[in-house]
Amino acid sequence: MNDEFDEDAASTIKRFMFVNRKAPHGTIYALEALEVVLISAAFDQDVSLAFLDDGVLQLRKGQDAKAIEMKNFAPTYRALEGYDIEKLYVERESLEARGMTADDLVVPVEVVDRARMSALMSEQDVIMSF
Amino acid sequence: MQFAIxxxxxxxxxxxxxxxYHFAKAAIAMGHRVPRVFFxxxxxxxxxxxxxxxxxxxxIVQRWSQLAADHDVDLVVCVAAAxxxxxxxxxxxxxxxxxxLGQLVEIGIEADRLVTFGD
Known part of the structure; x- marks a missing residue:
């Protein structure tokens, strides 16, 4: 069964969206979501990331997680471009609710309103939400 | 239809x-296939x-094992998370x-739908 999957997978390009909804620390969702994103880059798919709710905090500049003995993985989002993952969408309402703007983020992103985010989601083939 | 989970x-x-588990059971009962559950x-x-x-x-654990045995469902556990x-x-x-984790992305490509169960 696995061989069959491998062959078919090689020739199909799907639109994958990884939806990030949780703060970077406090739970492991953000970190392990990022691990899936990095693996997905090896499959030559059309990958995008969405950040909403507390997920927008994952991209916040100036994080220092030393005091809680956690790795600060925010710089990894800057490396995504090197994996050809360039579509990062951040929900405007989520930023505003937290007193943030695009200037507070570690990477250039496309800020979209909630309606546009919804439209982007409906265009996807696969959505994984963390 | 093929539903990955x-x-x-x-x-x-x-x-x-x-x-x-209940989603997988219901899908199979309706004639769909669940090729893989990724944990x-x-x-x-x-x-x-x-x-x-x-x-x-x-x-819960035995229930998954039974589902795999009865319906040829591939139960895959992520090595890094494990x-x-x-x-x-x-x-x-x-x-x-x-x-x-490649097994998750792969089944996302292969299956008709991928359904996430999480918080």
Whole structure:
């Protein structure tokens, strides 16, 4: 069964969206979501990331997680471009609710309103939400 | 239709594992196929055969094993998430196997739908 999957997978390009909804620390969702994103880059798919709710905090500049003995993985989002993952969408309402703007983020992103985010989601083939 | 399933929460603590199981059962009962269930994050604890729930409770781990045996469902546990949480080959219940995250992306490409069960 696995061989069959491998062959078919090689020739199909799907639109994958990884939806990030949780703060970077406090739970492991953000970190392990990022691990899936990095693996997905090896499959030559059309990958995008969405950040909403507390997920927008994952991209916040100036994080220092030393005091809680956690790795600060925010710089990894800057490396995504090197994996050809360039579509990062951040929900405007989520930023505003937290007193943030695009200037507070570690990477250039496309800020979209909630309606546009919804439209982007409906265009996807696969959505994984963390 | 082929439904792939992603489970991100541990059994008993969270309903996600129950919901995922019932979704899989319902899909199969309606004539669909569930080629793979991928266990990620705390979902890897679904594979631990050492769990002994009380007699009058459902056995979530055994239920997955039975589903795999009855309907040829591939139960895949993420290696990185599993190692981080002490889930290893020697404690895997029947029907589970440990592999990489590539198996999740691959089944996302192959299946008609991928359904996430998590928090």
């Amino acid at each position: 992603l489970v991100n929460e541990s059994p008993y603590q969270h309903q996600a594992a129950d919901s995922a 990620y994050m705390d979902g890897v604890h679904n594979a631990n055969r050492l769990q002994e729930p009380q007699q009058d409770d459902r056995n 190692l981080r949480r002490g889930v290893k080959d020697e404690i895997l219940a029947p029907g589970f196997r440990i592999s990489g």
